[in-house]
Amino acid sequence: MSTAAPTHDHGHDHEHHGPAPGLSRWIFTTNHKDIGTLYLLFSLLMFFVGGAMALVIRAELFQPGLQIVDPHFFNQMTTMHALVMIFGAVMPAFVGLANWLIPMMIGAPDMALPRMNNWSFWIMPFAFTLLLSTLFTAGGGPAGGWTLYPPLVLQTGEAFPFVILAVHMMGASSIMGAINIVATILNLRAPTMTLMKMPLFVWTWLITAFLLIAVMPVLAGAVTMLLTDKYFGTSFFNAAGGGDPVMFQHIFWFFGHPEVYIMILPAFGVVSMIIPTFARKPLFGYASMVYATASIAFLSFIVWAHHMFTVGMPLAGELFFMYATMLIAVPTGVKVFNWVSTMWRGSMTFETPMLFAIAFVVLFTIGGFSGLMLAIAPADFQYQDTYFVVAHFHYVLVPGAVFSIMAAAYYWLPKWTGHMYNEKLGQWHFWLSVIGVNVLFFPQHFLGLAGMPRRIPDYALQFTEFNMISTVGAFIFGLSQLLFAYNVIQTIRGGAKATDQVWEGAKGLEWTLSSPPPYHTFQTAPRVD
Amino acid sequence: MGMNRIVAGTAALGSGLASWSGSACAEFALNMPRGVTPVSHDVYHLHMTIFWICVVIGIGVFGVMFWSIYHHRKSRGAVAAQFHESTLIEILWTIIPMAILIVMAVPATATLVRMYDTRDAELTVKVTGYQWRWHYDYLDEGVGFFSTLSTPQAQIRNAAPKGEHYLLEVDNPLVVPVGKKVRILTTAADVIHSWWVPDLGWKKDAIPGFINETWTQIEEPGVYRGQCAELCGRDHGFMPIVVKAVPEAEFKEWLTQMKAKATPQTAQNESHPVSQPAPVSGGQAL
Numbered sequence: 093m094s095t096a097a098p099t100h101d102h103g104h105d106h107e108h109h110g111p112a113p114g115l116s117r118w119i120f121t122t123n124h125k126d127i128g129t130l131y132l133l134f135s136l137l138m139f140f141v142g143g144a145m146a147l148v149i150r151a152e153l154f155q156p157g158l159q160i161v162d163p164h165f166f167n168q169m170t171t172m173h174a175l176v177m178i179f180g181a182v183m184p185a186f187v188g189l190a191n192w193l194i195p196m197m198i199g200a201p202d203m204a205l206p207r208m209n210n211w212s213f214w215i216m217p218f219a220f221t222l223l224l225s226t227l228f229t230a231g232g233g234p235a236g237g238w239t240l241y242p243p244l245v246l247q248t249g250e251a252f253p254f255v256i257l258a259v260h261m262m263g264a265s266s267i268m269g270a271i272n273i274v275a276t277i278l279n280l281r282a283p284t285m286t287l288m289k290m291p292l293f294v295w296t297w298l299i300t301a302f303l304l305i306a307v308m309p310v311l312a313g314a315v316t317m318l319l320t321d322k323y324f325g326t327s328f329f330n331a332a333g334g335g336d337p338v339m340f341q342h343i344f345w346f347f348g349h350p351e352v353y354i355m356i357l358p359a360f361g362v363v364s365m366i367i368p369t370f371a372r373k374p375l376f377g378y379a380s381m382v383y384a385t386a387s388i389a390f391l392s393f394i395v396w397a398h399h400m401f402t403v404g405m406p407l408a409g410e411l412f413f414m415y416a417t418m419l420i421a422v423p424t425g426v427k428v429f430n431w432v433s434t435m436w437r438g439s440m441t442f443e444t445p446m447l448f449a450i451a452f453v454v455l456f457t458i459g460g461f462s463g464l465m466l467a468i469a470p471a472d473f474q475y476q477d478t479y480f481v482v483a484h485f486h487y488v489l490v491p492g493a494v495f496s497i498m499a500a501a502y503y504w505l506p507k508w509t510g511h512m513y514n515e516k517l518g519q520w521h522f523w524l525s526v527i528g529v530n531v532l533f534f535p536q537h538f539l540g541l542a543g544m545p546r547r548i549p550d551y552a553l554q555f556t557e558f559n560m561i562s563t564v565g566a567f568i569f570g571l572s573q574l575l576f577a578y579n580v581i582q583t584i585r586g587g588a589k590a591t592d593q594v595w596e597g598a599k600g601l602e603w604t605l606s607s608p609p610p611y612h613t614f615q616t617a618p619r620v621d
Numbered sequence: 622m623g624m625n626r627i628v629a630g631t632a633a634l635g636s637g638l639a640s641w642s643g644s645a646c647a648e649f650a651l652n653m654p655r656g657v658t659p660v661s662h663d664v665y666h667l668h669m670t671i672f673w674i675c676v677v678i679g680i681g682v683f684g685v686m687f688w689s690i691y692h693h694r695k696s697r698g699a700v701a702a703q704f705h706e707s708t709l710i711e712i713l714w715t716i717i718p719m720a721i722l723i724v725m726a727v728p729a730t731a732t733l734v735r736m737y738d739t740r741d742a743e744l745t746v747k748v749t750g751y752q753w754r755w756h757y758d759y760l761d762e763g764v765g766f767f768s769t770l771s772t773p774q775a776q777i778r779n780a781a782p783k784g785e786h787y788l789l790e791v792d793n794p795l796v797v798p799v800g801k802k803v804r805i806l807t808t809a810a811d812v813i814h815s816w817w818v819p820d821l822g823w824k825k826d827a828i829p830g831f832i833n834e835t836w837t838q839i840e841e842p843g844v845y846r847g848q849c850a851e852l853c854g855r856d857h858g859f860m861p862i863v864v865k866a867v868p869e870a871e872f873k874e875w876l877t878q879m880k881a882k883a884t885p886q887t888a889q890n891e892s893h894p895v896s897q898p899a900p901v902s903g904g905q906a907l
Contacts, residue, residue, distance in 0.1 A: 331830020
């Protein structure tokens with residue numbers, strides 16, 4: 093897609109619309125870039141909080157026996173690690189990217205609903221303060237797993253209602269963010285930016301936003317039913333009162349499986365922007381990418397019970413969910429083939445964003461393969477609730493979603509800040525991350541197949557070696573993220589001046605703006621050919 | 622700092638690998654066990670088939686990709702082509718994976734149907750999950766007992782050397798006859814648990830208020846070990862499962878002994894079989 097230069101002068105004549113001074117800029121801001129920055133920094137902070145919890149888990153698992161934490165605290169760590177990483181790190185990072193990028197990519201001045209945008213961000217710090225504070229209540233934080241399965245979760249102590257409220261707040265924030273994104277994309281596109289000209293990042297976020305709007309209320313319903321079961325005498329999930337604990341799992345995973353795609357579809361979008369830039373070649377199969385994304389989103393609603401193959405569903409149910417789950421491999425395969433074809437006969441260079449994007453394609457595909465294995469219900473009876481599952485979903489979430497976020501940060505940071513990041517440090521960060529993440533998660537496949545259940549603080553002796561290796565990988569991966577934080581902060585503070593186009597092969601409206609872009613993005617609609 | 626990390630990491634990795642290749646965990650460490658039941662063999666073969674299909678696809682896709690990364694780089698003077706779509710190729714790489722999936726689905730379906738056929742069992746055992754131990758009931762025999770972790774706390778707290786079957790040993794194992802189809806009913810008394818012995822080829826959730834049904838037929842005498850697989854609270858990691866498969870005659874003899882032991886309490890056990898403390902479990906120490 094080629095673009096005509098915007099017809100207005102970048103920013104300088106709108107200085108009086110610039111940011112408010114001091115702290116009030118960030119508290120009262122309705123500017124999509126400021127809110128995007130807040131989301132991204134919040135997400136980075138939560139990434140380190142959740143990462144610290146992961147390191148507690150891995151440190152305890154370095155050797156058999158109980159060394160560092162007691163089993164109850166261990167369970168709090170696994171539960172909190174998941175909640176913080178999913179709702180605090182990955183989702184806000186993508187919302188932050190959406191805030192920064194969607195108006196710039198579609199030729200809009202800002203998001204469609206700026207005040208709601210402010211609100212949807214500022215709920216998050218309070219939600220997470222509330223959630224994390226439950227670690228200090230009597231009986232500790234939630235320890236029943238992030239999936240909150242009853243009856244176990246109903247044994248949570250004083251933390252319980254606070255956790256439920258925190259989940260409600262995160263849900264409200266996500267729904268508002270999603271409504272804002274849909275409203276922006278459907279209403280604020282430049283007149284010549286037709287739907288099928290939209291950059292793929294915008295497409296994937298449009299579809300993701302619909303998923304969010306569809307499933308976050310389902311989660312809210314499920315956790316509210318837990319609350320009434322505990323405090324108001326209902327028996328939704330209590331067999332003794334005529335309820336069914338498995339019903340919770342059905343409702344939860346009806347939210348939970350689309351949630352998985354909420355965390356990966358924007359990643360597909362990011363990678364589909366980066367690979368063409370560094371291959372200097374247009375994305376292969378743009379239309380099929382859009383249709384594949386939509387197919388995955390549709391299928392995500394009819395596969396939820398593959399998380400529950402062992403609960404004792406009838407044979408027909410098992411078969412339906414097995415076949416439906418296997419089908420997801422088809423559109424996902426199309427995406428991978430398209431990325432590889434985009435690279436094919438390109439003219440590639442390997443700056444940090446491209447390295448992360450390539451690692452994404454390879455390692456996400458490995459996660460896809462183990463996903464296909466997990467789809468096979470009879471084999472899943474062995475894999476379910478083992479470290480094989482842990483390896484699988486960490487492959488799609490860490491070198492999947494998280495790598496795409498890293499790639500996006502390096503790719504657009506020069507545009508956002510006007511400064512080039514330190515490329516050498518970026519390369520170090522990449523190589524340490526890619527080595528660390530594989531040393532961390534690959535041995536977990538073996539552990540799971542050999543019979544190690546997940547969510548245990550201590551294990552039998554035959555699992556010792558792979559657990560040691562995994563822990564070493566965890567510390568390499570975790571500590572190398574400090575390089576990322578350092579590099580980002582240094583780039584914000586200064587550095588070589590970035591050009592407007594930044595990357596030789598970059599195409600799209602955001603690269604026609606100055607680096608950094610004007611405070612109000614496009615005041616007159618740009619033309620897209 | 623980074624360099625020290627790498628050195629330390631490499632050293633630990635090396636020592637880890639060295640002790641792995643030398644030690645006792647040979648068969649159980651890297652891959653799914655083949656197991657000791659017809660179903661577990663089916664599952665193992667299914668697992669390996671799909672694994673190899675994935676490996677072949679992976680080599681193909683990554684092979685093309687890395688070939689391209691090597692040859693189509695700007696530093697080698699590659700000039701970018703500008704093609705960006707081909708309907709034919711898109712159709713092909715939609716249809717071919719679909720066909721591969723159908724090839725996978727056929728044996729998967731057959732195995733699943735077989736696993737769901739619990740008819741004609743010769744013995745029925747009810748397994749009840751508790752926080753944090755298992756209770757086994759031989760439904761037609763009037764025999765029932767708790768099965769609790771027998772690893773001493775000192776080993777868990779690192780105050781004593783760990784035994785060979787650390788965390789995978791119990792006071793009273795489940796005893797079943799070799800070669801007989803045994804129906805296993807799972808349920809739970811408090812929260813959801815999951816009963817899993819990898820050598821039997823499956824796990825089944827134990828859900829309070831509901832009874833799940835499955836079966837096994839162990840081919841070789843031996844002791845098979847597993848664990849609770851569904852997070853069930855504080856001591857989820859400390860409720861192992863031990864299944865002892867013995868020849869028919871030995872099983873009969875064991876059953877007679879158990880019945881004799883249980884006789885004084887038979888009347889009570891009949892009326893509330895699972896609410897009684899186990900006669901030999903040594904209490905609820907955990």
